[in-house]
Amino acid sequence: SGRSTIRSAVAVLAVAATCAVGGALTPGAQAAVVTAAVEDDGTGCPVPDTGDLASTPLLPDPFRKLGTRITTKAEWRCRRAEIRKLAERYVYGTKPGKPASVTGSVTRNGITVNVSEGGRSASFSASVDLPSGNGPFPAVVVLGGLGADTATIKAAGAAVIGFDPYSVGRENTSRSNKQGAFYTLYGSSSSTGLLAAWAWGVSRIIDVIEQSDGSILKADAIGVTGCSRFGKGAFVTGAFDQRIALTMPIESGTGGVPIFRGVARESGAQPLSSAYNEQPWLGDAFGSFTGDPARLPVDTHSIIGMIAPRGLFIMENPHIDWLGSRPGSVAALAGAEIYKALGAEDNISYWSNVQDGTHCAARAEWRDPLQRNIRKFLLKTGDDTGVFNISPNARATWRGGGTGRPRSSATTVGRSRRRAGRPRARARPRP
Numbered sequence: 290s291g292r293s294t295i296r297s298a299v300a301v302l303a304v305a306a307t308c309a310v311g312g313a314l315t316p317g318a319q320a321a322v323v324t325a326a327v328e329d330d331g332t333g334c335p336v337p338d339t340g341d342l343a344s345t346p347l348l349p350d351p352f353r354k355l356g357t358r359i360t361t362k363a364e365w366r367c368r369r370a371e372i373r374k375l376a377e378r379y380v381y382g383t384k385p386g387k388p389a390s391v392t393g394s395v396t397r398n399g400i401t402v403n404v405s406e407g408g409r410s411a412s413f414s415a416s417v418d419l420p421s422g423n424g425p426f427p428a429v430v431v432l433g434g435l436g437a438d439t440a441t442i443k444a445a446g447a448a449v450i451g452f453d454p455y456s457v458g459r460e461n462t463s464r465s466n467k468q469g470a471f472y473t474l475y476g477s478s479s480s481t482g483l484l485a486a487w488a489w490g491v492s493r494i495i496d497v498i499e500q501s502d503g504s505i506l507k508a509d510a511i512g513v514t515g516c517s518r519f520g521k522g523a524f525v526t527g528a529f530d531q532r533i534a535l536t537m538p539i540e541s542g543t544g545g546v547p548i549f550r551g552v553a554r555e556s557g558a559q560p561l562s563s564a565y566n567e568q569p570w571l572g573d574a575f576g577s578f579t580g581d582p583a584r585l586p587v588d589t590h591s592i593i594g595m596i597a598p599r600g601l602f603i604m605e606n607p608h609i610d611w612l613g614s615r616p617g618s619v620a621a622l623a624g625a626e627i628y629k630a631l632g633a634e635d636n637i638s639y640w641s642n643v644q645d646g647t648h649c650a651a652r653a654e655w656r657d658p659l660q661r662n663i664r665k666f667l668l669k670t671g672d673d674t675g676v677f678n679i680s681p682n683a684r685a686t687w688r689g690g691g692t693g694r695p696r697s698s699a700t701t702v703g704r705s706r707r708r709a710g711r712p713r714a715r716a717r718p719r720p
């Protein structure tokens with residue numbers, strides 16, 4: 290039958306990550322057209338109240354709804370809507386949808402965005418840098434300009450949209466006096482953190498591209514990237530807009546990809562309270578979890594699940610403890626289980642095996658996988674499989690209560706074919 294099921298293999302299992310051999314992306318046969326036509330396809334999904342939050346020291350089961358565990362791929366749409374709601378409520382703050390009015394323009398060198406709602410208006414803009422050739426072009430939104438290899442992005446055939454996240458959510462403000470276009474619309478005391486505000490800004494840029502005549506940029510071939518704090522932003526941006534075809538967070542550190550429960554146990558990684566207090570990146574509600582992340586009903590593997598089955602390429606730096614590359618690989622490996630369950634394991638890649646320890650350096654190792662990801666998910670001309678190339682420094686083990694190894698009988702998870710560069714997932718019951 291064509292019906293796919295997701296079931297728990299064992300109650301608790303461990304996955305040991307092995308270092309990828311060679312690390313080359315090998316050809317596969319998976320279709321890459323997996324974006325949604327809308328920012329969020331979960332409208333209409335019932336999301337019950339969470340009630341009291343239980344302590345879950347192991348990773349929460351991404352397939353367990355508030356109530357029961359899902360058993361089919363079709364149920365993922367509404368489980369994702371739940372994860373989104375929980376992530377907004379406890380981690381990032383609410384990201385509102387398209388405001389009542391969004392207007393603007395797309396030219397060969399810039400995008401303007403005008404938004405208004407409830408009698409408040411704001412504007413911001415972004416730069417456009419086109420590759421050679423004839424458009425319309427796919428594009429990668431680069432948050433904050435730091436660390437992204439824009440030459441490679443253009444050489445691969447995608448335009449670079451340069452977006453200053455601070456135009457929609459500034460840093461160095463108190464939580465009660467947040468500033469920037471987002472907070473002009475939703476109030477300076479909005480409990481939404483900067484990362485969700487930045488994500489909202491990118492979504493509005495995509496609205497304007499969608500509304501344009503499509504002669505310069507293609508709205509259905511948008512990627513997002515950024516390094517460091519803007520890597521946190523790129524991660525959240527990709528998670529919260531299903532029109533984004535490719536999400537590429539670089540060295541995002543705490544508040545980005547690394548699993549919260551792991552950060553808390555990783556000496557040297559930026560502590561949760563430090564990331565919460567350094568800037569209002571995370572939502573105000575996260576403040577009550579910094580000392581006790583086990584109470585969070587979602588962790589970042591589930592945020593990766595919000596991106597699935599769309600393209601995701603996580604880049605990390607294993608040379609700086611502060612960046613938490615071990616909890617980062619935990620999130621990636623656990624999140625990959627969601628991709629597998631959805632039959633999309635070829636759409637997630639993780640790479641931390643790099644030489645240069647400089648934060649946000651231009652890295653030769655990422656050039657090839659970056660081009661391949663752009664070709665596959667934005668130009669839609671490639672069919673590479675995903676690759677996990679984990680630095681020995683970043684190798685980690687995760688355990689998830691009931692997360693299990695979800696089996697998707699119809700597609701990839703149960704099959705025996707193994708490729709170089711894939712993590713080996715091994716079910717091993719633990720007492």
Ligand code: MCU
Nearest residue numbers: 517518519540541542543559567
């Ligand atoms: C990795 O991102 C941050 C980090 O969370 C901060 O503690 C540090 O101050 O700055 C990093 C960054 O954004 O560097 C540019």
